[in-house]
Amino acid sequence: MDYQFLALTIATAIGLSTAILIAATGELLVEKVGVYNIALEGVMLVGALTGFIMGQTTGSWVLGLIAGGVAGCAFAIVFGLITVVLRTDMIVVGVALILVALGTTQTIGASYVSVEAIAKIPNAEIPILSTLPFIGTALFQQTWVTYIAMGLPFVAAFILFRTRHGLNMRAIGENPNAADTAGISVVGWRLFYVAVGGLLAGVGGAYITLGIVDSWAGNVTAGQGWIAFAIVFFAGWQPLWILVGAYFFGALSVLGDVGQIMGWGVPSEAFTVLPYVGTVAVMMLRAWSQKRKGAVSWPASLGLPFYRG
Amino acid sequence: MAVVTDGGGVSLELTGIVKRFGDLTAVSGFDISFAPGQVHALLGENGAGKSTLMNVAAGFLTPDVGEIVVGGQQVLFGSPKDAIDAGIGMVHQHFSLVEQFTVAQNLAIGARDIGKLISSKELNTRAADIGEKYGLGVNPSKVVGSLSVGEKQRVEILRTLSRGAKVLILDEPTAVLTPEESEQLCLNLRAMAEAGATIIFISHKLNEVLSVADHVSVMRGGVLVDSLERSRCDLESLAKSMFEDFGTSAEKPRSSSSASSVGEEVLAVRGIRARDDRGAVALKGLSLNVHAREIVGLVGVAGNGQQELEQIVAGIRKPDDGTVSIHGTQVDNVQDALKAGLGYIPEDRRGTGLVPAQPIWLNSILRIYKKDLVSKGLIIKTRKAKEYARDLAELVNLSTNDVTTLVQHLSGGNAQKLLAGRELSGDKSAVVAVNPTQGLDVKAAAAVRERLLQARDDGLAVLLISADLDEVVLLSDRIVVLYEGSVVGEFEGQHADLDEIGRLMGGESRDERP
Numbered sequence: 001m002d003y004q005f006l007a008l009t010i011a012t013a014i015g016l017s018t019a020i021l022i023a024a025t026g027e028l029l030v031e032k033v034g035v036y037n038i039a040l041e042g043v044m045l046v047g048a049l050t051g052f053i054m055g056q057t058t059g060s061w062v063l064g065l066i067a068g069g070v071a072g073c074a075f076a077i078v079f080g081l082i083t084v085v086l087r088t089d090m091i092v093v094g095v096a097l098i099l100v101a102l103g104t105t106q107t108i109g110a111s112y113v114s115v116e117a118i119a120k121i122p123n124a125e126i127p128i129l130s131t132l133p134f135i136g137t138a139l140f141q142q143t144w145v146t147y148i149a150m151g152l153p154f155v156a157a158f159i160l161f162r163t164r165h166g167l168n169m170r171a172i173g174e175n176p177n178a179a180d181t182a183g184i185s186v187v188g189w190r191l192f193y194v195a196v197g198g199l200l201a202g203v204g205g206a207y208i209t210l211g212i213v214d215s216w217a218g219n220v221t222a223g224q225g226w227i228a229f230a231i232v233f234f235a236g237w238q239p240l241w242i243l244v245g246a247y248f249f250g251a252l253s254v255l256g257d258v259g260q261i262m263g264w265g266v267p268s269e270a271f272t273v274l275p276y277v278g279t280v281a282v283m284m285l286r287a288w289s290q291k292r293k294g295a296v297s298w299p300a301s302l303g304l305p306f307y308r309g
Numbered sequence: 310m311a312v313v314t315d316g317g318g319v320s321l322e323l324t325g326i327v328k329r330f331g332d333l334t335a336v337s338g339f340d341i342s343f344a345p346g347q348v349h350a351l352l353g354e355n356g357a358g359k360s361t362l363m364n365v366a367a368g369f370l371t372p373d374v375g376e377i378v379v380g381g382q383q384v385l386f387g388s389p390k391d392a393i394d395a396g397i398g399m400v401h402q403h404f405s406l407v408e409q410f411t412v413a414q415n416l417a418i419g420a421r422d423i424g425k426l427i428s429s430k431e432l433n434t435r436a437a438d439i440g441e442k443y444g445l446g447v448n449p450s451k452v453v454g455s456l457s458v459g460e461k462q463r464v465e466i467l468r469t470l471s472r473g474a475k476v477l478i479l480d481e482p483t484a485v486l487t488p489e490e491s492e493q494l495c496l497n498l499r500a501m502a503e504a505g506a507t508i509i510f511i512s513h514k515l516n517e518v519l520s521v522a523d524h525v526s527v528m529r530g531g532v533l534v535d536s537l538e539r540s541r542c543d544l545e546s547l548a549k550s551m552f553e554d555f556g557t558s559a560e561k562p563r564s565s566s567s568a569s570s571v572g573e574e575v576l577a578v579r580g581i582r583a584r585d586d587r588g589a590v591a592l593k594g595l596s597l598n599v600h601a602r603e604i605v606g607l608v609g610v611a612g613n614g615q616q617e618l619e620q621i622v623a624g625i626r627k628p629d630d631g632t633v634s635i636h637g638t639q640v641d642n643v644q645d646a647l648k649a650g651l652g653y654i655p656e657d658r659r660g661t662g663l664v665p666a667q668p669i670w671l672n673s674i675l676r677i678y679k680k681d682l683v684s685k686g687l688i689i690k691t692r693k694a695k696e697y698a699r700d701l702a703e704l705v706n707l708s709t710n711d712v713t714t715l716v717q718h719l720s721g722g723n724a725q726k727l728l729a730g731r732e733l734s735g736d737k738s739a740v741v742a743v744n745p746t747q748g749l750d751v752k753a754a755a756a757v758r759e760r761l762l763q764a765r766d767d768g769l770a771v772l773l774i775s776a777d778l779d780e781v782v783l784l785s786d787r788i789v790v791l792y793e794g795s796v797v798g799e800f801e802g803q804h805a806d807l808d809e810i811g812r813l814m815g816g817e818s819r820d821e822r823p
Contacts (some may be wrong), residue, residue: 164417164425170407171418177405182419182472183390300408308369308388 007137009050009258014139016212017223017250018146019044019204023228024235024242025152031232032160033193038094039079041225042101043198044205047072047172049105051206052112052216055119065206066121071080073195074200075101080194084187085147087305097126106218107129115219143211145203150243152200157239169193173299176306186306201225223276230279236283236297245282252278316667317429318345318394319380319475321366326375328361337531338374348498348508352515354551354750358531359511363478366397366509368392378430379476381776398474402481404465408454412436412447412464417470439471445497458610458815459490464499476507483517484776487610488811495521515547550571550694561753571786572601575770576622576651576739581631583617591617596632599739599770604761604800606785607774610814615774616792621687622646622741622772635739647676652732652740652769656747658721662728665717669707670698672716673731705730706756722753729760739770745782758784778810792816 023044030037037043051068055061083090104234121143131271160166171179178185181292208224209216227249233243256271322342323612328335336358343349350361359454361485361606364370366377369387377384379395386392387401406415413436417423423435429450436449445463455460462482471478479498483491498521502508512518518525525542527550535542535550576599585591592612599605606618617738620626620631624646633640635649649708655661663672674694683694698712705726716724725745732740742761746754765771775781781788788805788811790798800806 024662036360039430162426164423164427167410167414167427168419171410174407175405178407178415178418181389181393183388183393183406191535 003134004137005261007134009254010138011141012257013250013254014247015142015146015250016253017246018143018149019207019212020153020224020228020231021149021204021242021246022207023201023204023225024231025149025156025239026204026245027228027232028156028235028237028239028242029159029169029193030197031237031302032173032299033169033190034176034304034306035080035084035190035194036094036229036303037079037194037197037201037203038091038229039076039097039101040201040229041221041223042094042098043072043075043079043201044158044208044221044225045098045101045105045219046075047202047205048209048220049109049112049205049216050202052109052117052209053105055117055206055210056112056115059119061119061121061210062208065203068210069203070208071198072205073199076198076201077191077195079198080191083305084190084194086268087307088302090241102219109216109218113215114260115215117210117214119210120214121207128183132211142204145207145211153239153242160239164304170299173301176301177308180237180306180308185287187262190306202229227275232282233298234279234282236286237299238297248282249275249278278286310756311772318507320344320377321397321476321507321509322378323366324376324378326362326365326372326377328358328365328370328372334531336372336788338366339533339615341526341533341536343507343509345475346502346505346508347523348502348510348521349524349526350512350518351526352505352511352512352518352547352551353528354513356748356750357526357528357551359425360480362528363509363511366392366476367478369399383482393469393472393474396473396475397478398469398472398476399478399480400462400465400469400482402484404461406453406461406465406468409452411450411452412456413449415453416461416468417447418468418734420471439467443470449537457490458485458612459487459493462486462490462494463497475499475505476509478509478511478596480511481513482510483512483514487815488778488807489815491517491525492759513551515544515551518547519544528531542579545680547579572768574598574773575601575636577632577634578622579620579632579634581621581628581633583614583621583626583628583631585617591794592621592628595791595794595796596631597789597796599772601738601770602765603770603786604771604773604784604802606788607772607791608669608776608778608781608788608810608814609791611776613791615791617794618791619655619774621740621741623651623655628762650736650738652731652737653742654725654732654742654745654762656743658725658728661793663716663724666715668713668715669702669709669719669727670695670712672727673712676731677735701734701815702727702731705760720753721787722756725749725753726756726760733760733764733769737769739766739772740764741772741774742775743774745773746777766799772774778807782807 023040027040027279029038043195047068050071051064054067055064073132079093082088082093123141126140126143160170167177168184172184172186172189182187205221208220213220231242231245234245252274255274259266259271260268324340325338326336327338353359363368365372368389368391379397384395395444407784413432416436417432417438423431435448440447445458446469447463447467455465484495486494498510499507510521523539525547526533527547529551548659551642578597579593581592581595583592595618607615617626621628624640624643633652638649640646640649648677659665674697678684678689683697695712699710702710703714707726708723729745749757763769771783773781782805785802787802788800789796790810792813800810
């Protein structure tokens with residue numbers, strides 16, 4: 001394997017991870033206030049189709065991403081209203097909403113299948129850096145969205161651990177009663193972050209149709225929402241580990257192509273399941289290491305509806 | 310002690326508060342007022358309505374009828390935040406602290422007097438200042454999860470005061486504390502009252518109330534039955550107002566059982582090591598034994614390994630190391646425990662002990678359903694089972710003899726009688742009882758205690774795990790003190806030195822006398 005090929009492989013892996021990275025960072029914020037939006041896959045699908053249609057209609061990928069974000073946000077708010085405000089079961093509602101999203105987008109998007117995107121997100125080569133040997137190819141010939149996505153976990157870390165608001169957010173996720181008696185609106189902020197998470201997942205979804213596969217097809221997200229969901233667990237709710245997790249799974253997804261090009265003689269189907277097998281393996285590893293350390297790092301109220309008193 | 314109130318004190322008046330839960334009227338409309346500069350004790354049994362009334366005053370519950378007047382101004386609370394803005398703060402038995410946060414971070418939740426960007430240094434300084442202002446020492450940089458219960462309570466009180474509470478309500482604050490911590494708390498509360506704060510102290514412990522309060526109000530069945538200056542009340546009169554039928558039950562001397570009549574070893578726990586659900590070490594090689602015709606009382610501050618021990622003995626939790634045996638037969642799981650004749654009265658009677666949504670008769674046979682008496686193969690003999698249940702109901706003096714009544718419709722006392730009856734009847738050799746009288750009224754508690762003493766006299770080995778030190782002293786032949794997963798002291802029931810037990814519970818090593 002020559003250097004140029006390795007650099008291109010890394011570049012592809014990073015590019016492929018973008019949607020997952022954006023969605024996972026959003027989901028991290030949601031979970032930090034004690035809610036898990038298990039409908040993430042559905043939210044991404046809604047964003048993916050809306051973004052694609054907007055791109056086709058206006059010819060602008062920026063508008064496409066915005067539309068994807070708005071649609072994802074709206075869809076997530078539905079989830080939030082049902083689970084956070086009405087305090088119903090997050091898993092049941094989440095799975096139902098995924099099926100709703102899958103069916104609806106398939107129907108509405110039928111006429112867009114196999115149409116090539118006209119508003120593809122262009123690569124933005126960073127001057128000077130992109131000409132560096134190896135690193136230039138591997139890191140600095142991505143889209144703007146990918147560069148911004150890399151920064152998102154750092155922004156999340158800053159908000160969570162360096163700001164007053166972040167302290168209150170974490171208090172909501174750890175012990176909503178403590179936050180409530182301090183006059184923090186538990187339901188309000190939970191709903192707000194479900195919306196923010198939906199916005200980011202929607203943008204991530206739109207990135208898939210406008211920046212990765214450049215077309216729409218039913219179930220185009222193909223489990224990326226689930227992987228993003230799992231990465232938050234993998235990362236142990238630590239923002240910077242989201243980055244590690246997303247790139248790790250990006251690398252797994254790209255292995256299939258590498259194998260084919262290199263002629264490893266392994267059927268490509270074997271590689272397409274790698275990210276999913278990898279998810280399971282990593283989760284087991286994590287559970288095992290947590291057991292050994294005796295530490296639990298998830299927000300203590302994660303998944304529990306809030307009742308006063 | 311620094312000055313607690315910035316201005317003058319604030320009085321709290323509750324007028325005609327009524328609060329119902331379904332059919333139950335928890336508080337049924339009376340007037341009570343709390344003056345600044347006093348510790349005002351609100352005394353009553355469990356279920357008397359004390360906590361409900363105070364939860365209304367602190368904005369956790371909305372009253373159905375009635376008025377709240379703070380410092381002469383009528384107020385309406387929609388949330389605890391409204392109450393604290395009006396100067397009323399409440400410290401519950403279950404603290405609402407973030408265990409994963411430091412003390413300083415906990416004090417900063419929702420605070421507006423800190424910058425939008427935070428640094429741990431700034432938060433620590435702020436927390437130290439708060440501690441100094443109110444005269445309660447805390448270590449700002451310590452993680453709350455690692456603090457003792459007493460320290461956590463101090464953080465909780467500080468947080469309430471730092472939000473501007475001038476009326477401080479404490480719900481059974483000493484229930485979770487060691488005797489020494491309780492004493493310190495009472496000193497702190499007295500000092501706060503002298504500095505002008507209005508302290509409301511909810512309790513069902515008479516002695517404690519008499520030692521700390523300036524004014525005592527007694528509630529019973531949702532109404533105010535007495536409200537007196539401290540100087541005008543005494544133990545007996547308070548007890549009389551607290552319990553309608555005082556005298557039948559309260560402090561009955563335990564039936565005599567001299568140490569010599571204790572039989573052979575029945576329950577043997579050897580070198581148990583175990584972890585809790587989160588993987589932290591809970592039991593560090595604990596050993597103890599209980600003989601026939603003996604009640605061994607295990608005391609300790611909650612969370613020192615009692616729960617893990619209880620579950621291991623009952624066979625529902627696996628230890629990392631060590632054995633439990635009954636009459637020499639090792640117990641590894643629930644079936645072993647049942648076969649060996651172990652009764653188990655868990656603390657969570659409606660969750661672990663009984664199935665509330667099922668009738669009395671099914672609950673009665675829950676642990677013997679495999680026996681020929683009530684079943685044949687896979688089939689339950691319904692008629693036989695109901696007969697069995699009726700006998701049991703009669704034996705334990707249940708309020709109803711209709712065994713098709715769902716357990717969820719039984720009162721706490723009756724549910725516990727049923728559970729204790731079930732676990733003590735049949736061919737039993739040992740029993741583990743955990744806080745068996747918690748939450749019961751005096752009569753039901755006495756009945757359950759009587760059953761345990763009866764079981765002991767019938768030759769059972771009784772392991773009593775209780776947070777109620779008085780109860781343990783009342784019933785036990787031998788008292789074992791648990792601290793951080795180890796036995797740190799053992800006393801003869803008759804000669805137990807309460808102060809010493811309290812010190813050991815708090816983690817002080819046993820006095821080393823020359």
